[in-house]
Amino acid sequence: MSGDATNERSGRQSEERAQPPAEQARNGARPENMNDGTAAPMLSARDLAVQFTAPGGRVARAVDGVNLDLRPGEILALAGESGCGKTTLARTLLGLERPTAGTVSYGGSALRYSTKALKRYRRAVQLVLQDPTGALNPRHTVYDAVAEGLRIHRVHDNERDRVADALSRAGLRPPEKFFLTYPHELSGGQRQRVVIAGALVLEPQIIIADEPVASLDASVRGEILALIMRLRDELGLAAIVVTHDLGLAWNIADRIAVMYLGRIVEEGPVDRVLTEPRHPYTRALVSVLPNSPVPEPVVLSGEPPDATEVPGGCRFHPRCQVLASGLAEQAGVADACRRTDLPVLSAETRRPPDTAGDPGQSAAGDTGSRVACHYAHATTASPA
Numbered sequence: 001m002s003g004d005a006t007n008e009r010s011g012r013q014s015e016e017r018a019q020p021p022a023e024q025a026r027n028g029a030r031p032e033n034m035n036d037g038t039a040a041p042m043l044s045a046r047d048l049a050v051q052f053t054a055p056g057g058r059v060a061r062a063v064d065g066v067n068l069d070l071r072p073g074e075i076l077a078l079a080g081e082s083g084c085g086k087t088t089l090a091r092t093l094l095g096l097e098r099p100t101a102g103t104v105s106y107g108g109s110a111l112r113y114s115t116k117a118l119k120r121y122r123r124a125v126q127l128v129l130q131d132p133t134g135a136l137n138p139r140h141t142v143y144d145a146v147a148e149g150l151r152i153h154r155v156h157d158n159e160r161d162r163v164a165d166a167l168s169r170a171g172l173r174p175p176e177k178f179f180l181t182y183p184h185e186l187s188g189g190q191r192q193r194v195v196i197a198g199a200l201v202l203e204p205q206i207i208i209a210d211e212p213v214a215s216l217d218a219s220v221r222g223e224i225l226a227l228i229m230r231l232r233d234e235l236g237l238a239a240i241v242v243t244h245d246l247g248l249a250w251n252i253a254d255r256i257a258v259m260y261l262g263r264i265v266e267e268g269p270v271d272r273v274l275t276e277p278r279h280p281y282t283r284a285l286v287s288v289l290p291n292s293p294v295p296e297p298v299v300l301s302g303e304p305p306d307a308t309e310v311p312g313g314c315r316f317h318p319r320c321q322v323l324a325s326g327l328a329e330q331a332g333v334a335d336a337c338r339r340t341d342l343p344v345l346s347a348e349t350r351r352p353p354d355t356a357g358d359p360g361q362s363a364a365g366d367t368g369s370r371v372a373c374h375y376a377h378a379t380t381a382s383p384a
Helices: 003-018 021-026 086-094 115-124 142-152 159-169 186-198 220-233 247-250 271-276 282-287 321-325 334-339 374-379
Strands: 045-052 059-070 073-080 102-105 125-128 204-211 238-243 255-260 265-271
Touching: 003 021, 003 374, 045 086, 073 086, 073 220, 073 282, 086 125, 086 204, 086 238, 115 125, 115 321, 125 186, 125 321, 142 159, 159 186, 159 220, 159 282, 204 220, 220 238, 220 247, 238 247, 247 271, 255 282, 255 374, 265 271, 265 321, 282 321, 321 334
Parallel strands: 073 238, 073 255, 125 204, 204 238
Antiparallel strands: 045 059, 045 102, 255 265
């Protein structure tokens, strides 16, 4: 990421903060008080763990201690390589997987797993799948695909108007033109908009999107990302976006949580984490981005992580470039890296925005990142 890009993004955010909410809305900006850090979390995870039994009786610790908060109007990116646990975490937040330990809370109340309670919860928290072709029944028209959620939840009033409004908000206009269209008659971007419309039709408070643009052409990805941001601004939706693409996270998210082998290893405002990464794993991911703040690309050694064989000490240490280079030894933490497990990162604690208006504050009122790394703790005065 270049300094010009950072300055441009910061300047845009400063201009939005200087405008009154009505003016911000007219200019397509999000009103400042939508996510000023003082609102209670809509969705929370506390000490969340999910385990699966693998062949041979081994236990896979897919999610191994996660604390997370999502506030109104916020877009949070869950990032990491394949196998890090981000999709399992998203499924657990949706209630599709039951946690082995810990709790998921919505609106301050712990999620209950009865059929009736989950049905009510899933009307408020909707999923947008990665592959729109697989998500849509090829024998259903667009109208039936979008109306399916209404019928499952027995919302019978104004079905046609609700479907038309959802399609229109998803960018398919005029909506009536698409009512009798089948998925194979649409482009990939249009199919993804239909999937998004199917989520919007139930008027959810939160959308969880699993790699929402991974299967789309580059020319269409920007349109879908812009749509998600516009829905956040217009409807006040909060969103969790699961991605392995840090460039996507940079463009769309307010905060980012980087996962490795079932745990969040670094979390904070996306501008801070991606321009000043503190965890060696985050630095490795950021190093391959265009105009990266990390001077040289980092090639990780060793095998990809295996959730059935979580190493002792820091779970990243077998692949850690800082440990391999001797920097951890110089900082006096090499033994800790190999032998001492790091505590699970606690849920974020946000300060109310300063009344004087500190321009360095993020919209969340939190200027720093939190990291689970012995070396980072030893070489910086910033709190974990």
